[in-house]
Amino acid sequence: MATEDLYQRPGFLLRRAHQISAAIFERACSELALTPAQYGVLRVMQDHPGIDQSSLARALAFDKVTVLRVIKGLQERGLCQRALSADNRRQMAVRLTPQGTELLRQARLPVQKAYETLLSPFDEAQRQQFMGLLSLLNAQLDGEARASFVPMGSGSMGA
Template sequence: MPIQTIYQRPGFLLRRAHQISASIFERACAELALTPAQYGVLCIIQEQAGIDQSSLARALAFDKVTVLRVLKGLEERGFCQRTISSENRRQMSVSLTAAGRRLLQEANEPVQKAHDMLLSPFNAAERAQFMALLQTLTTQLDGEARASFVPMSAQT
């Protein structure tokens, strides 16, 4: 198989697109030392204060180990706090601190810049088509993923 064949495979291109997306995001948010995973976690916690770690993992399609690693880092930086759930003593509830809310506010502009940069190769119609195709791909093949995905609207 010629090497060019590998470069045309969807898996290779999706992995490369993810690398580019993460790099653009991290560069835009460098002053905040914020990664895409951290931003996602903070956004979900802001939307659902007191969410348990398992629901948080499902809301972002993370495995439990990944969400725990991200939470520990955010907690060490003072952006969130974990407490024992009042509803289930075996679960931890997660909420934002005042510093976490401020960080999300400060992230609005650089996150939007990263979003705009990532989609900049496309015109408006291509952007809509690209997003629709990504939605179709992820929705139709969701059962093939290693980590389950349950959007926030479906959890509440």
């Protein structure tokens, strides 16, 4: 396979798009020292206070080791806290601290800016098509992933 062929493979293009997406996000949120993974974890905690770590991992399609590493980093910064779950004493529940809530408030505009920058090459119809195709790919091939993805419904705490 010629190198030029490699550059047109879906896996290469998706990986490169992810690199670009992460760089745009991290640049927009640099003053907050916030990564995409940290933002995702904080957002799920905000919407589902007291969620257990396993459900949190599934809600973001992270493996348990990754989500634990992110949570510990956020905890060291005083943005969240962990405690034994009231529902299951074998699980840890996580919730935002007031500092975590404030960081999310500060992140609103930079996160929106990153979103707009990432989709800026597309007009509105292309944005909808692009997002639809990405959603279709993820839905149809979800079983191929290493980490489970269980989206959180509004008000749901997960299993």
